[in-house]
Amino acid sequence: MGHASPPGGAAGIWNHYLSRHLPQHTTRSADLDVAGSKRQEVDDRDYTLHHVATKPAKYALTRDPSKEEKGGATKAARSTSSTTCGSDNATTHFLTLTAPNRLHILALELNVYTNASYTTIFIAKADTTGYHLPTLSIGAVVAAIIRAFVETTARFGVQTRICLFARAQPQYIFLGSAKNARKHVLSDRELIQWWMKVLGPMAEQAMGSALARLHIPGAEPAYMRSVLTPPWTDGHIFSSDSTEDHTDNGVNNAAAATTPSTGDHRLAVATIPNFPDDPKSRFLNVLASEARDRTTSVDRFFLELQMRQEFLMGFVSGILGVQGCVVVPREDEVQSHEKGGLPGAVVESKVYLRIHDAIITSDYSDEELARNATAQLCADMPAGSAFVLHGTKPVSKADSNDGSTASSSTPTVSSSPSQPHLAGQVKPPATVTLIGQGLIRKRAKPPRTTAAATAAASASTSAPQASTQDKSADESQSKRTKTSVNI
Incomplete structure (x- = not known):
């Protein structure tokens, strides 16, 4: 692996988005265990971000059966989106954040699709290990990373969509991390609300009063009213009213799209994106296998979706979407972002899968195993993927000395009782x-x-x-x- 890029240069854009959300280290720091006690002196006082992306490939995010030759496509071919044809340019991104204590603390996987109508960002996976100190806000860091993708992929006059399917699991990426008692786990409902807090400010700020919608399959109207807070409204961004032009010279006009459509009779397969490993996509494939893809409307799709088994087992799942034009000062600035993009290592798909599989099969069930996994994976990452981040978020002396004085939110799963006092921490009075x-x-x-x-x-x-x-x-x-x- 090549050395991490210094804070300037290629790492400058990452520091621009992330450094103010990372706790600063004003003096030479020591390697800290998860309880905040000093272990040994280390040279690196900074965070390290790794970013790996696939080369752009053609992908059919949606398809129009009316344009397909009659009988020319088999059920199997219709049931999946091809990566060798289609009008969308697709890239997959994997990011990990390593703390100064030499432990992975966060990982994100995102898919970015661009075509003439939209820039679509699908948040595929997000997970934490729980080995970060409480002075770090995971929510703020995740929001900053997503905002970096939103702003650097923006195109003048083209709407950006952020899509997410939220369902709680013990762990999505870091194997065994659920065994870590410090991992702040969330229930299904808490996870949905966590993502609403992460994405909500982006809809109001970076995307200028964009549409922000939440759909919970099978939820009663009374429950939805209790969950929704501004700017979130009930529904999904794939409805017919969200596809209308609600912008004026690139500026969002949310007032023109506040009333959901009374009926959406467009074909689901031509409207709803086919994301990888997504329940909506699995149902789209079922429709194709049953030869109902040419007759099922968007309204019918969501009506039947709530009756599928994975939504009838007591789980609460949320379909979140934000859509709007990104607020940018000048068209030439957006074009400069498109040319450069976010710094990272661009690799072949097979190399990306090898890196991805190595991370999701490593053991993070205790600190020693997590430290070994982090060291091995960081050493094996391709050149050009590592970036040094300087934390500039002020931290009080009390916070830096006693981890029990602050709390943090983690995008993970299942509710958890109060945690016992950890060895090595300063006991509270x-x-x-x-x-x-x-x-x-x-x-x-x-x-x-x-x-x-x-x-x-x-x-x-x-x-x-x-x-x-x-x-x-x-x-x-x-x-x-x-x-x-x-x-």
Whole structure:
């Protein structure tokens, strides 16, 4: 592997988007274990981002059966999008972030498609290991990476779409990371809300009041009303009203698209993108195998989608989409982004798959295994894929010394109870017991004793029993004043 690019040069654009979200290290740092305690001195005080991408290939994101020769396409050919034909240019991107403690902490896989009508970014996978310090906001970093893709792939007057299917799993990329007690896991509903918080500000800022829609198959209207917060509305970005031109000279006009369509009779296969490893795509393939792809409308597609088995097993899944024109100052600036793009190593598809498989089969179940996996994978990454990132986010002394003083969100899965205190962390002060309304239960003051009372107690034959009871009471009170640290 080649050396990581310094903060300037090729790494400059990554630092532009990410450095302000990474905690800064103002002094020579030590290698930190997951609890925040010092292990050994290291030379690198910075984060390292690896970015690997495939070469552009033709891909049919959607297809129009009416333009296919009658009987010319078999069911098998219609059931999948070809990578050798189609009007879309497709690239796949894999990114990992390594912390100063020499541990992988984040990985993202994205697919980018471009055609004359749209730039489409599909967030395929996102996962964390849980080995980052609480001073790092995973949500802010993920949002910054996605924004980098949005802005550097933008084209003047062409709408950008961000698509995501959210469903909780124990781990998506880092094998065994769910066994790490520090991995902040989320339930299905929490994961959907996490992604809404990540993508929502982008719709309002980078994409200038774009459409932001959430569809939860099978959800009751009352539940959707309880979940949706501005700028999110109920529905999906593949509806007919979202395809109309709601822009004025490249500026979004969200008011023109606030009312969902009363009916969408367009063909689903010609409208809904066929993303890799996506439940919607699997259903599109089923329609093709049943020869219903030429008759199933968009409305019918989503009606039947909620009845499929993978949506009837108690899981809550969200189809999130953001669509709009990216706010850019000048057309020539967008064109300069298109020419350069985001820095990274561009490799053949077979090399990309080898790197991808090596990462998803490595063991991250404990810190030592994760450290070994990180070192091996970073060493095997292709030249030109590594970039040094300088953190500039201010960190208080308390935060840097005590990991228990901050919390972080992680785009992972399943709800988790409060975590036990970790070895190596500075223990928090004992807490007091609250009795409601913010009132504090005070400890009973010991009674005042006189010399006569002391003499009487000494002479009493029940003194040993009383002493034992007092000791038990003290131990009970001590237990009540200790709490676990939720990290």
